[in-house]
Every structure is written in C-alpha cells, then in structure tokens.
Amino acid sequence: MFAPNLAELNCFKQATANLNSRGNQARAVLAELDRAPACPRGMFTFEWHTDIDEPVVCHLEYEAAEEAQPYGDAPYPGCPESICLGAAYLKGVDILPLLSEEQVTRIETAALEERSEA
Incomplete structure (x- = not known):
C-alpha cells in the first residue's frame, strides 16, 4: 500500500494553492479582456x-x-x-x-x- 509522506503532501498542497492562484489571475485577465x-x-x-x-x-x-x-x-x-x-x-x-x-x-x-x- 502506498502512503505519501508529509513532504509529498505539503508539496501537493503548495502546488494546488499555486494553481488556484494562477487560475484566479487568469480569470481576472479574461474579465478585463471581456x-x-x-x-x-x-x-x-x-x-x-x-x-x-x-x-x-x-x-x-x-x-x-x-x-x-x-x-x-x-x-x-x-x-x-x-x-x-x-x-x-x-x-x-x-x-x-x-x-x-x-x-x-x-x-x-x-x-x-x-x-x-x-
């Protein structure tokens, strides 16, 4: 059975937060273009x-x-x-x-x- 370690979980959380932030930035740019x-x-x-x-x-x-x-x-x-x-x-x-x-x-x-x- 695979069990991710704490470092992998933190890395995943950080990557998810970065994607959400970039998604929000992209939505703001698209709203400006609209x-x-x-x-x-x-x-x-x-x-x-x-x-x-x-x-x-x-x-x-x-x-x-x-x-x-x-x-x-x-x-x-x-x-x-x-x-x-x-x-x-x-x-x-x-x-x-x-x-x-x-x-x-x-x-x-x-x-x-x-x-x-x-």
Missing part, C-alpha cells in the same frame, strides 16, 4: 444599443461648433459641431472595421443627439 478599455483622453463614451444582448461601447471624438467671424482681413466661415467614431467595442473587441458606413453614421448621430440633450 470589456472595453478605458476611454482615451479627449474622447467620450457612448453605449449603442442594438438588437443584440450586449451594448456596443463606443469611443467618440467631439468638436464643438465655431461661430463665423465675418470681420477682418480673413473672414472665418465657422463650422458646425462634429463627431467622429474612434472605436466600437463589443465585449472588449473593437468591431469598428466590421461596421458599415450606415451603422457608423447612426452611432455618430445618436451620440451627437444624446450629447446635445445633456
């Missing part, structure tokens, strides 16, 4: 809700409108406010390259409307 990264400075976050269960987390850049300056040697015509989609994350994966131009326009329009209401 969501969008922090929004870059100078951009804002907008959640686009579609017919899927998860929202698409969008990072957009906003430019405020500028008034026309009709006086002086070089009159400035001004410009309207604008918005540009920089990234669109679904469960941590940037799906912007997969979106159609129509979808990008819908996201930008909805984000601009929400921003104007705030």
Whole structure:
C-alpha cells in the first residue's frame, strides 16, 4: 500500500494553492479582456444599443461648433459641431472595421443627439 509522506503532501498542497492562484489571475485577465478599455483622453463614451444582448461601447471624438467671424482681413466661415467614431467595442473587441458606413453614421448621430440633450 502506498502512503505519501508529509513532504509529498505539503508539496501537493503548495502546488494546488499555486494553481488556484494562477487560475484566479487568469480569470481576472479574461474579465478585463471581456470589456472595453478605458476611454482615451479627449474622447467620450457612448453605449449603442442594438438588437443584440450586449451594448456596443463606443469611443467618440467631439468638436464643438465655431461661430463665423465675418470681420477682418480673413473672414472665418465657422463650422458646425462634429463627431467622429474612434472605436466600437463589443465585449472588449473593437468591431469598428466590421461596421458599415450606415451603422457608423447612426452611432455618430445618436451620440451627437444624446450629447446635445445633456
């Protein structure tokens, strides 16, 4: 009959504890990969809700409108406010390259409307 000695049992316990610790670390890393990264400075976050269960987390850049300056040697015509989609994350994966131009326009329009209401 095989009977492990105390040193073997302690070694097994230590190995099990190390595996559990690494498993917890792996779960934490996977949880981080499962969501969008922090929004870059100078951009804002907008959640686009579609017919899927998860929202698409969008990072957009906003430019405020500028008034026309009709006086002086070089009159400035001004410009309207604008918005540009920089990234669109679904469960941590940037799906912007997969979106159609129509979808990008819908996201930008909805984000601009929400921003104007705030």
